[in-house]
Amino acid sequence: MITCCCPCITMGHIVEIVDRGTTSCGVGGLIYYALGAVGCGWLYACTYRTKLRHLFSLPEAPCADVLVHCCCCVCSLxxxxxxxxxRGVDPSIGWQSNVEKWHQEGVTVPPIAALGMNR
Structure with a gap:
């Protein structure tokens, strides 16, 4: 429901996790909002879909990332x-809280799929 009403919040959460905390949720959401105001938010979101795919070695299927975000950005977010x-990440709590949670659980690195793995 949050993504439908205010996709900049969801985008901010995704940006913070994919960038491993180097870009905050607020900054990521604000950039998405500003670009969305001129009709280009989907381009920004598309770059993070591509980063996420590479992070987990996911295929670009059934269609290109650009097409997915262009047709239905809310669905893709x-x-x-x-x-x-x-994948074991809670985007709503931010990068630092996830790292602390992983340390408590004994996980030494964030959950990332090995290269070449498919669904």
């Missing part, structure tokens, strides 16, 4: 957020 959750 929801899909990316869900992918992070399925």
């Amino acid at each position: 929801s899909q990316e957020y869900r992918e992070l959750k399925n």
